Amino acid sequence: MSKNINSMMLKRQSAEKRFRFYGQASLAIALIMLVVIISSMTYRSIPAFTNYGLNLSINLSKENIAQDNINYRRLIRDNISLLDSGCDDRKCRKEFLRLFSSGAAYELRDTIENDPSLIGKDFSKFILFSDDADLFYKFGIDNSLPESERRLNDREITWLNGFKELGLVEKRFSTNLFTNGDSREPEIAGVLGAVIGSLLTILITLIISFPIGVLSAIYLESFAPKNKLTDFTEVNINNLAAVPSIVFGLLGLALFINFFGMPRSAPLVGGCVLSLMTLPVIIIATRASLQSVPPSIREAALAVGASEMQVVFQHLLPAALPGILTGTIIGLARAFGESAPLLLIGMVAFVVDIPGSFTDPATALPVQVYLWADSPERAFVAKTSAATLVLIFLLIIINLAAVILRKKYQLKW
């Protein structure tokens, strides 16, 4: 008999140990995956955070011109030509110019507009290399390939090596990545436009889906008559939560853009579409956290003479708030990382300007990642990883906010 019990105990203990091991193992696997993803992403994004350029001396002292009249493109071109290229024909000079970023003229314009006193002086300006030259300094070039299959020909390589020998080449942190919108030129492309677009979109989503979601959950939970219609609504809300996001995109296209005539590519429409997607999540989370409030609190309030609405807003809602906020933020985080529905409503457009309002054309961060991943320029590989890192970083911030809010509003029972 006691032998039986002993073997039973042993079995139970080993089952418990096994179970614990499974748990730890799966946790370890998840952690390893996370570390691998984040570190490979970080490793691949490193080149995107720096840019090579050179300090070009700009001679404005000889020319006596007004600020409005400066042709920055020519100014850059002329000053670049002062560098020794050894060219004697136009084609060669053109090739030489192509080593430098086409955004250099705009940056020079910004510098001078910020400091007009530079006019009439000689000064040096850091100008970026074009992406191919930049990549040459970062990774070198495979010389075994025939010249025609390389991004840079022998002459260009000679020039670039020449700059290096002269000590003109400098590596700087790429602020463009964080202060610019999208661009065809990888060295000037940045994520700011996409980040702002994403934030505007998610703000609309929050404004629409949070009040509607919470109020409908409250109505369904506390006021709705228990009948077939309510049951039907409930079932469908649960179904909506499982609908693929691209379907919401199609719906948004048909409803908001084609029927209501809202602008294409705008955060306003993106926010509306993402709200459709987020609403069921918020409703389900809110109902679950309302249900988890002990019924004794409801009874206590009713017995003191609170009306049904006072019970909801003075007791149930404050007690359920941490859960509601967590659900909402998880829903928003999901919407933040969503790209498929935005593709359908035109937020996949190539937008250089940083959006300034809810109706400006904009793109979102996940869509930006998609766009860059799709770009043929090799320099966008690192940019894609960098944009992904920014996306992950923002999502971590959103989730941290969820944790902090939950802690803050947690009631003590």
Next chain:
Amino acid sequence: MVDGTENDIKPNGNYSSDNNLLIDCKNVDVFYGDKQALYNVSLGINEKEVTSLIGPSGCGKSTFLRCLNRMNDVIDSCSISGNITINGEDIYNPNIDVVELRSRIGMVFQKPNPFPKSVFDNVAYGPRLHGKIADKDEMSHKVEASLVRAGLWDEIKDRLNEPGTSLSGGQQQRLCIARAIAVDPEIILMDEPCSALDPIATAKIEELIDELKTNYTIVIVTHSMQQAARVSQRTAFFHLGNLIEVGDTENIFRSPENEQTEAYVTGRYG
């Protein structure tokens, strides 16, 4: 479930006593869906007395108690027929305002259920809700008076800003009583208020009930027959949804008329 003999010996609700009849229930039937929980209960409750409702689990005494402040309204499947009047006013009249009714009838539950707010806010909640007291000083007087009356003031007068849920179980229950009396009800309903408490806390609550009866009419559901004998003037015995016997507590415990009552109070079943 109901057989003829039991119906025949149904006690008369209008039991005469020195005190005035305050709550009068006539032929109350309660259903939860198809299931009948109370059968034709007629019971009168006197003013400024403690009436205890006893009986085995599931006999319908809590259901009956919750009919008196219409807490059963909250349960969708619950339906009530019969007539319940308080001071001659039919509380199931459609014109009655349930919120106003509940402000006249306080309730204390089995498990202490203070709000997750400060002690002060717990007590002040009711008066604030009904807009009875706007003045801040007056409110703190009210809170103090209610806590004093609930016998809790001396213990927690320095802890008014702590959450009500941080008090001990017995203190929480007295806080709930203070919360109930802060709205100046006429009647206090207590649903097994001591079942979650230790003997010392129970003794305190019982003492409190004894004091409160000078100002309030109290109906208490209890599982402890000793408690019923100690605190109540009148006792009603429920069994399987029927009111079996009601009378002066002394009579119920010493010389019950009904065999079932006798069996229950002497501890032979239940």
